[in-house]
Amino acid sequence: MQDCRIAANTLACRRGDRLLFRALSFALSSGQALQLVGANGIGKSSLIRILAGLAPAYAGTVERTGTIGLVDERPALDPHKPLGEALGFWQRIDGPADNELAQLGLSALLDVPVRYLSTGQKKRAALARLLGQKAAIWLLDEPLNGLDTRGVALVEALAAEHCRQGGICVIASHQPFNLPGLQRLDLLEHVA
């Protein structure tokens, strides 16, 4: 994997007329991982969207080197299509994929329409899309929501493997996440 880097410089985020956080800075380089922690509504998801470049920051800048992969609460898979076809759309956009379906335990679900999948299965499907994208920087917004214990272990293993290969993980989660060398950033320290 090519060298990647993501850095936030004195970021601030405003929602409506409320300042969620300010003066938030960090820098991650190849192989590093960061967990964003904090109570509900403190701005973890907003920060993830700012880092992805999908939402503007109220102040501060984000520097990125490398492609961004995002998993949030929406799987971005056509709900009425069978899982295989819905993932196939992204495979045609991202290029051929390896064995991520078997890896995520989705092989048996390929004929099932996405809207019939459980929350955890949808999360696994979104992770399959992420793996197929082969992005350098992973932004995971509550990746453990709805997953069973085996699913949690799987996500942790995938993140560890991604970092080992030189990728970056930014994980927004209020749940504990087991990853060697995982840094923590508590948004409570940056509340405005």
Added chain:
Amino acid sequence: MSARLFTLLRRDLGLLLLGGRRGGATLPVLFFLAVAMLYPFAVGPDAPLLARTGGGVIWVAALLAAILPLDRLIEPDLEQGMFDQWALRGISEELIVAVRVLAHWLSFGPPLMLAAVPASALVGIDADKLRIVELGLLAGTPGLAALGVMVAALTAGLRGGAALGGLLVIPLAIPLLVFGAGSLAIGGESGIALTAAFSLVLLAITPFAAGAAIRSARG
């Protein structure tokens, strides 16, 4: 890049033309034919009156049929986070919108032009007038498609966006209707040329207007 374009177009056509569970192109066509069928019942069996006004009715029916798929043009993809994923892959909203206008047009323009043949028989207009109606629809429906996608993007994410979208399209489509249906009254090609011109303006504006609307809705 062209492989990506083809992939996007194929998905859009699958959703809009074939439609799966949501009806695709069938619903607008049936609606269009239903209006053409109702009209003679409503005004009575006065053949000269029907022939004189039938072309205009076909135009109004086409406009209303084009409004039907409005709520599934942009909103579902915005809700499911598709636009976020495209943005992360460097696929611009403008490109997505341009592809979607093409898919939207393919899924109602040609089907309506085909359905205009039986509709013209129902309202009793002759072959010569049918030719002008068909040419007018060919010139006007791309503009209607662009207008539909632009309004769908502007109202995506709003509460009651679908109903509002229909209301917004109608006044904006008046120039298309005036020139398109007007070409029947004067019986010339100049009205069709003006319809085509207005269509081209809409086609040129839509990717940028809709792209900006989608980016701001994503915020």
